[in-house]
Amino acid sequence: MDNKIKDKIEQLQQKYGAIDQDLETHLDGLLQSKPITYWDYIHTDALLNMQLQRTVWPDEMVFIMYHQINELIFKMILWEIKQVAHHKELTTDFFVSRLKRISRYFDMLTESFNIMKEGMELEQYMKFRDTLTPASGFQSAQYRLIEFCATELINLIDYRFRATIDRNTPFEHAFEHLYWQAAGKDHKTGKKSFLLQQFEGKYKDEFLKTMKEYNTINLWTKFKTLPKEDQQNIDLINAMRHLDYTINIRWVMAHYSAAVKYIGDGNEEATGGSDWRKYMHPKYQKRIFFPDLWTKEEFDNWGIDNLTSYKILT
Secondary structure, X not given: OOHHHHHHHHHHHXXXXXXXXXXXXXXXHHHHOOOOOHHHHHOHHHHHOOOOOOOOOOHHXXXXXXXXXXXXXXXXXXXXXXXXXXXXXXXXHHHHHHHHHHHHHHHHHHHHHHHHHHOOOHXXXXXXXXXXXXXXXXXXXXXXXXXXXHOOHHHHEOHHHHHHOOOOOOHHXXXXXXXXXXXXXXXXXXXXXXXXXXXXXXXXHHHHHXXXXXXXXXXXXXXXXXXXXXXXXXXXXXXXXXXXHHHHHHHHHHHHHHHHHHHOOOOOOOOOOOOHHHHHOHHHHOOOOOXXXXXXXXXXXXXXXXXXXXXXXO
């Protein structure tokens, strides 16, 4: 028997012996298993049968598939954040590499809004959009999870209430004052819309769990727990700034621009009935994940004229 084969068998015996498993049984199982195929590994058939239209309009299929792709990318982003958050011996090189991965995902999401903006006929959208009510992109739970995992809760609190909330505030209270809550509440009575009630009914427990889990291991807190020398690493700072800008200005404004085309820039409501302009536009809430990495001028001008450029530090 080839020495390499013997070595592999010994390694397998050690592997399965460590978990009190019989190697011969696993080898018998390997003999009975069928070869893997691309379509079985990716579950292609299942994936391609998840697009169910509510109307006969062809461009609704574009709308459905585009949003499903978004959710898959969001899952990839959460996967990358988790690696940083739970890393036991985090280095700047690892941190930078994962931040760049996340930025590339959001770069792709930003550019892909042209699929929505230019890839659907307005007339068709206006026909099928009413069948989506009261559903809304507002209800993307994964995007909310990305926010909770990226920064400290105070940076996600409605700008009007930040001075009254700190680390000692109960999570439940903080949840009620998150910036996106304003988009689902009557500003006079505080009553929650049906859209928001549905959203919270399905995801609130998961949100509160994630808020607690990532309270001290979100990307911003992980950065601040690094040695001072690492916190001054230019590559890391630039990666943090690029991610912040990419998510909270470029991607948001691409989304905003697509919404303006299809919903309009007057008094039209989104399908879920939200005041989407003040909820979405970054100049109102100043959603900034890593606030200390921006100058006062950059902070004050956040979202104004799309902050079309920012300085790369050297």
